Amino acid sequence: MERGAIPLSDLDGPFDLQATVESGQSYLWDRPDDEMYERLDVHGGDAWYETVVPSLDRVGNDRAVVRVRQTGDRLEWQSTTDAVPILTHLLRLDDDLDAIRAATPDDPLLDRAFDAYPGLRLVRDPSFPCLVSFICSAQMRVARIHGMQRALAREYGDTVTADGRTYHAFPTPEQLAARTETELRDLKLGYRAPYVQRTASMIADGEATPEAALGKPYEDAREYLTRFVGVGDKVADCVLLFSLDYLEAVPLDTWIRSAIADHYPDCERGSYAETSRAIRERLGGDIAGYAQTYLFHMLRAGDE
Numbered sequence: 001m002e003r004g005a006i007p008l009s010d011l012d013g014p015f016d017l018q019a020t021v022e023s024g025q026s027y028l029w030d031r032p033d034d035e036m037y038e039r040l041d042v043h044g045g046d047a048w049y050e051t052v053v054p055s056l057d058r059v060g061n062d063r064a065v066v067r068v069r070q071t072g073d074r075l076e077w078q079s080t081t082d083a084v085p086i087l088t089h090l091l092r093l094d095d096d097l098d099a100i101r102a103a104t105p106d107d108p109l110l111d112r113a114f115d116a117y118p119g120l121r122l123v124r125d126p127s128f129p130c131l132v133s134f135i136c137s138a139q140m141r142v143a144r145i146h147g148m149q150r151a152l153a154r155e156y157g158d159t160v161t162a163d164g165r166t167y168h169a170f171p172t173p174e175q176l177a178a179r180t181e182t183e184l185r186d187l188k189l190g191y192r193a194p195y196v197q198r199t200a201s202m203i204a205d206g207e208a209t210p211e212a213a214l215g216k217p218y219e220d221a222r223e224y225l226t227r228f229v230g231v232g233d234k235v236a237d238c239v240l241l242f243s244l245d246y247l248e249a250v251p252l253d254t255w256i257r258s259a260i261a262d263h264y265p266d267c268e269r270g271s272y273a274e275t276s277r278a279i280r281e282r283l284g285g286d287i288a289g290y291a292q293t294y295l296f297h298m299l300r301a302g303d304e
Contacts, residue, residue: 001065001162006075006093008082009275012071013097013199014121017070019047023297024142025242026123027133027149028053028170037143046071052153052160052169053126062170065162066090080162092121104284104291109263113294122293123242127210128203129170130243135199136192137238142300144188151187152176157222195230202228211240218246219273233272241289250280250292255299 008015022030022037029049031037050067066086067078088094101114125133129149136148138143153168156175160167176184177200184193202208206227212220221244225236234253240246250256252272260267260279267278283291 001067001078001080002082003076003078004083005077008070008073008075011093011097012095012099013101014119015070015075015091015093016117017049017068017075017091017098018047019117019120019297020123022142023117023120024145024300025293026125026130027142027146028125028129030146030150034110035157036146050167051090052157052167053090056253062252063158063160065160065167071113078163080160082233089124090265092124093122093130097121100287100290102286105282107282109259110291110294112282113291113298116298117294120294122247122290124245125243126170127239127243127253128173128200131199131210131225131231131235131239132170132176132196133230134191134235134238135195135228137235138192148187148189155187171200173200173203177204198229201233202237210244213240218248233276237276241292246282247289248286250276250283252276252279253296255296256292259295259299 029051031047031049033047035047038039046069048069050065052063052065054063064083064086065080067296068082068083068087069076075087077087079086089190104110104114106162132152133145133149137145149170152169153170156171156179157169160169176196179197182196184196189196203210210225210228215222216224218240221240222233222236225231225239226233231239233285234251235270237251238251241249252260256279260275264279264282267275267282269275269278280288282288
């Protein structure tokens with residue numbers, strides 16, 4: 001594998017690898033030390049994180065293995081290709097985090113969240129794995145969601161061998177569409193199994209694709225994504241925020257609804273659409289999704 005490093009001084013603002021990949025945004029990364037979600041260290045210590053993703057310069061279904069860890073003032077990487085553009089894309093290393101924080105409203109709860117996890121960035125996951133991950137997320141802890149996605153990759157995804165190890169890519173829509181509901185239930189997907197199978201079939205058959213939401217006004221894009229089986233407004237918002245660059249999206253999950261009840265009660269408007277508009281405005285409008293992600297991570301970790 002190729003090897004290299006990205007100086008953190010090259011970034012606009014701080015970066016925290018562990019907070020970014022273990023904050024419940026992405027379920028495509030894994031820690032080979034089997035301590036994913038076990039504890040929050042300062043920058044995750046020097047733990048390696050690894051994933052398999054389509055190569056940005058891919059031909060056909062070429063896959064890239066990417067491993068990265070944060071040590072001192074740099075990100076060290078190992079990969080089957082040049083990992084710099086891949087890491088920049090997936091971990092949003094091109095975001096100006098200092099400017100984003102400066103543009104976030106002056107708010108005591110937000111200030112605590114930003115101070116607790118300086119360097120937490122949004123992710124930019126491939127759309128299909130992101131969609132499936134959040135279909136699986138209903139009433140699930142992050143570790144269980146992660147386990148489901150790793151099981152899907154292990155059982156049905158392509159394999160890539162690098163440096164004597166075998167890595168598993170997340171399945172394609174065609175690969176999951178070919179599975180039965182029973183097979184998916186056997187991987188502990190439960191009632192989500194038919195949702196995943198039907199959504200994969202919709203994409204494999206050309207009936208719809210998450211990328212078709214791109215370019216639509218935000219609320220229209222959210223409405224478009226709800227055509228997928230098992231996708232409501234909250235899951236649609238997660239895909240928009242963590243894959244499709246709609247930084248204004250604020251998924252109204254249990255933690256954010258709790259924050260609304262305890263800290264922003266005037267934003268509760270009864271319906272998802274109206275509450276979403278109100279809390280989006282309160283958290284910064286076009287960049288409200290960043291504030292949401294900091295709040296979610298802080299509240300889930302019990303650091304409020």
